[in-house]
Amino acid sequence: MLDLKFVRENPDAVRAGAVKKRLPDRAAAVDKALQIDAELRAMLPKLDAMRSEQKNAGKEMGRLSPEQREAFLGKQKERKVELQGLEEKEKQLRADLDAQLSLIPNVPDADVPEGKDDTQNVEVRRWGVVRDFDFVPRAHYDLGEAQGWLDFTRAAAMAGSRNYVLIGDLALLHDAVLRYAVDLLVARGFTPIDPPLLVRDAAMYGTGFFPGGEEQTYRCEKDGLNLIGTSEVPVTSLHGGEMLAEGQLPKKYVARSACFRREAGTYGKDTRGLYRVHQFQKVEQVIVDIADKDRSIEHHQQIVANAEALLQACELPYRIVAVCGGDLGVPQAMKYDIETWMPSRGNYGETHSASRFYDYQARRLDLRYRQQDGGKATYCHTLNNTVAASPRILIPLLENHQQRDGTVRLPPALRPYLGGRETIGRPLG
RNA sequence: GGAGAGGUGGCAGAGUGGCCGAUUGCGCCGCCUUGCUAAGGCGGUGUACCAGAAAUGGUACCGGGGGUUCGAAUCCCCCCCUCUCCGCCA
Numbered sequence: 001m002l003d004l005k006f007v008r009e010n011p012d013a014v015r016a017g018a019v020k021k022r023l024p025d026r027a028a029a030v031d032k033a034l035q036i037d038a039e040l041r042a043m044l045p046k047l048d049a050m051r052s053e054q055k056n057a058g059k060e061m062g063r064l065s066p067e068q069r070e071a072f073l074g075k076q077k078e079r080k081v082e083l084q085g086l087e088e089k090e091k092q093l094r095a096d097l098d099a100q101l102s103l104i105p106n107v108p109d110a111d112v113p114e115g116k117d118d119t120q121n122v123e124v125r126r127w128g129v130v131r132d133f134d135f136v137p138r139a140h141y142d143l144g145e146a147q148g149w150l151d152f153t154r155a156a157a158m159a160g161s162r163n164y165v166l167i168g169d170l171a172l173l174h175d176a177v178l179r180y181a182v183d184l185l186v187a188r189g190f191t192p193i194d195p196p197l198l199v200r201d202a203a204m205y206g207t208g209f210f211p212g213g214e215e216q217t218y219r220c221e222k223d224g225l226n227l228i229g230t231s232e233v234p235v236t237s238l239h240g241g242e243m244l245a246e247g248q249l250p251k252k253y254v255a256r257s258a259c260f261r262r263e264a265g266t267y268g269k270d271t272r273g274l275y276r277v278h279q280f281q282k283v284e285q286v287i288v289d290i291a292d293k294d295r296s297i298e299h300h301q302q303i304v305a306n307a308e309a310l311l312q313a314c315e316l317p318y319r320i321v322a323v324c325g326g327d328l329g330v331p332q333a334m335k336y337d338i339e340t341w342m343p344s345r346g347n348y349g350e351t352h353s354a355s356r357f358y359d360y361q362a363r364r365l366d367l368r369y370r371q372q373d374g375g376k377a378t379y380c381h382t383l384n385n386t387v388a389a390s391p392r393i394l395i396p397l398l399e400n401h402q403q404r405d406g407t408v409r410l411p412p413a414l415r416p417y418l419g420g421r422e423t424i425g426r427p428l429g
Numbered sequence: 430g431g432a433g434a435g436g437u438g439g440c441a442g443a444g445u446g447g448c449c450g451a452u453u454g455c456g457c458c459g460c461c462u463u464g465c466u467a468a469g470g471c472g473g474u475g476u477a478c479c480a481g482a483a484a485u486g487g488u489a490c491c492g493g494g495g496g497u498u499c500g501a502a503u504c505c506c507c508c509c510c511u512c513u514c515c516g517c518c519a
Contacts, residue, residue, distance in 0.1 A: 004478095044479050048488040055488090058500045059447060076499035200509095243439055370439065370457090377439090377476070 001101050001363050007033060017107035020325035022116055026105050033100035040093045047086050054079045102211065105330040106360040112334050115324025118350075121337065122324065127308065128317030130341050131400060139344035140398040141273035143406060144170060147425045150274075161271070162263060162278045166391060169424040173397065173410075174281070174390045176417030178256055181283035181310055181388035185254035188306060190285060193255040195234035198225040203237040206365035208331025208357075215264045231257040232384045235286040240365035244380070246372040250289035250299070254387065257282060274391040275342075275349065283387040288380050290369060291359055296381045300356045303385035304336055307352045310388055313413035316396045317341040319348050331360050338386075340396040351393055354385035 007014050011030060018027035057076060113122040144150030149170030155163040166174050186192055204210040204217065204226050218227040228234060235255045244251075259282050270276035285306060287299045304320065311318045323335040332355040339348030359379035362368070368377050401409045406428030410418060418424065 041479070044488080048479065051488060054499075055447095073499055080499065245439080 001360065002104055002106065003359075003363070004033075004037065004097075004101060007101070007104065008037065014104060014107055018105050020108050020112065020114065021105050021328050021330070022326035023105055023330070026103050026330070029100045029103040033097060033104060036093055036097040036100060040090065040097060043086065043090065043093075047083075047090060050079065050083055050086065054083060102205070102364070106208075106333050106357060108325050108328055108332075109334040111322065112328060113322055113324040116326040118323075118327045120324045121321040121327060124320040124322055124336065126317070126319040127312065128315070128341070130317050131343075133343070135404045137343050137399060137402055138406070139273065140395045141344075143398055143402055143408075143425075144274075146406060146428050149425075160278075162276060164274060164277055164391065166394075169418070170394065170398075172418050173414070173424065174394060176414045177310075177314065177388050177393055177397065178281055178283050178390055179417055180313070180414055182254055182256055184310055184313075185283070185285055185306060185387055190252040190254040193231075193235055193238070193253045195228075195231050195238070195255050195257055197228050197234075197258055197260075198223075199228055199234055199237070200225060203233050203240070206240055207233045207236050207361050208329070208364065209233065212330055216262050218260045218262055227260040228257065229261045230259050230282060231255040231284045232286060235284065236288070236361055236367075236382050236384065237365055239288060239367050239380075242367065243377060244288075244367075244369040246290060246369050249369055249380070250287055250295075253286045253288075255284050255286070257284070259389075273344070274395055275345075277391065280389055280391060282389040284384060285387050286382070286384045288362075288367065288382050290371075291378050291381050293358065293381075296356050296358060296383060299383050300334070300336070300354060303383060304338070304354045307338055307354065307385055307387055311338070311340060311351075313411065314393075314397060315411045316400055318351070329355070331355075331357055333358050333360065340393070341400060342395050343399040344395070349392075349395065351389060351396070352386040354383075356383045357381070 002014065007030065011034060015027045015030045018024070018030065054076065057072075057079075113120065115121065138146070141150060141152070145152075147168075147170070149167050151165040151167060152163075155165045182192060198220060201210060201224065204213070209217070209229070213229075216229060219225070220227070234257075235253050238253070239251065258279060260279050263276055263278060266276060285303050287303065289295055289299060308318070308320075318338050318340045321337050321339060323332075323337055328335055335353060335355040337350050338352035338354070340351040341347075342349040358381050361382045362379040367380050367382070369380055370376070371378055397411075398408055401411065403409060403423070407423045407425040409423050410421060415421060
């Protein structure tokens with residue numbers, strides 16, 4: 001969340017931020033929060049004075065004679081009743097303030113483009129050459145089923161729509177690209193993490209997915225736990241509630257995990273193939289560092305570069321877009337999406353999402369560090385980006401590297417994970 | 430799942446109803462002594478909020494929530510977590 005003081009001092013900027021994100025009801029939360037804050041601050045001096053009075057009076061108890069004591073107790077009981085009323089009011093106001101404050105979105109940075117949805121994201125740069133096929137390329141689902149690598153029918157029968165079964169070499173390719181992603185990031189100094197997939201509400205709240213993302217989340221009601229939609233949740237929460245030393249930072253983590261998304265409200269969208277599914281594997285990079293805006297921006301460039309390195313190694317054309325306000329999530333200050341060329345869509349499709357948050361998540365997670373000089377406790381900055389999400393990344397891998405005969409050429413970087421083979425699949429008739 | 434023991438400041442660890450925001454040690458910061466280092470001496474050192482230009486003052490916080498009481502770190506209830514033992518099981 002944002003610092004209440006910051007909201008108080010910059011209400012217009014905060015409100016404008018919510019408007020830029022196209023979240024009018026969240027802009028209203030700014031005014032509600034400020035109103036509650038004003039009400040609370042109006043009553044606090046009185047409340048504090050009353051508490052002080054009661055506290056000091058209580059300390060004289062021992063010095064009183066029995067007669068005095070009786071009168072004293074009567075007076076104290078009156079104070080108590082009066083105090084209880086005010087304290088109840090205070091508690092209610094604080095709860096309301098907290099609820100409103102947690103709704104206020106992070107303020108988008110100046111480099112976030114204006115726009116209402118993903119059609120207005122702004123391209124930053126492109127890499128790679130989109131292949132010009134000298135045959136009619138197959139969509140990954142046709143190719144995959146023809147090769148016996150993909151089974152949507154049986155998956156739907158046992159698990160419902162938006163599920164899949166990967167079989168044979170495609171299951172290996174899936175694992176290969178994920179493993180390559182982990183190895184790449186470990187080589188770049190990231191610490192590998194295998195996190196919990198089921199987390200408490202506090203972790204969902206702390207990373208900014210709750211409130212708001214409940215409908216997208218599979219929940220185990222019996223245990224009050226949530227299946228993660230991204231390992232950003234457990235990994236960013238890793239040091240929640242901790243006081244880190246500045247010397248320990250930055251923390252750079254790479255996690256491979258299963259991810260689960262209900263995809264509520266997407267009926268009829270991307271129904272075919274591997275693009276939008278309920279369960280997938282993702283390798284995610286997370287950075288926790290000191291509260292320094294310039295350093296956050298540098299990290300942001302670095303985590304984008306890490307993802308680019310993977311796509312380049314996979315020889316996949318991609319483009320980077322700056323996500324516009326209307327397509328930006330509540331907790332993010334700025335986000336780049338990386339979109340990879342998908343021939344069956346005739347377009348680039350989102351495969352990566354790189355966000356910087358500044359201290360928005362850290363405040364919610366109570367994730368702080370002690371500054372080296374001065375020793376002041378300060379909220380950290382957090383960032384994250386996909387390294388590889390599969391099976392979605394299999395779409396461009398299969399479609400861009402397919403050959404006329406239906407076999408698929410493997411980029412050299414992935415070959416070691418598939419026994420050194422240069423292609424997978426058999427010639428199709 | 431059953432039984433027991435615990436959760437206190439950056440860390441360790443006292444504290445069982447008012448004298449406790451909390452002894453002490455470590456760590457950290459400043460100064461002093463010592464030509465470096467080691468060691469030592471003195472002082473300081475939690476977070477949030479409110480008021481204030483500031484100095485400072487006030488309030489809240491001892492895992493979380495509720496209760497008893499004039500008054501709770503301390504007593505009671507619920508929940509969470511950790512440890513030990515037992516059971517069950519990948």
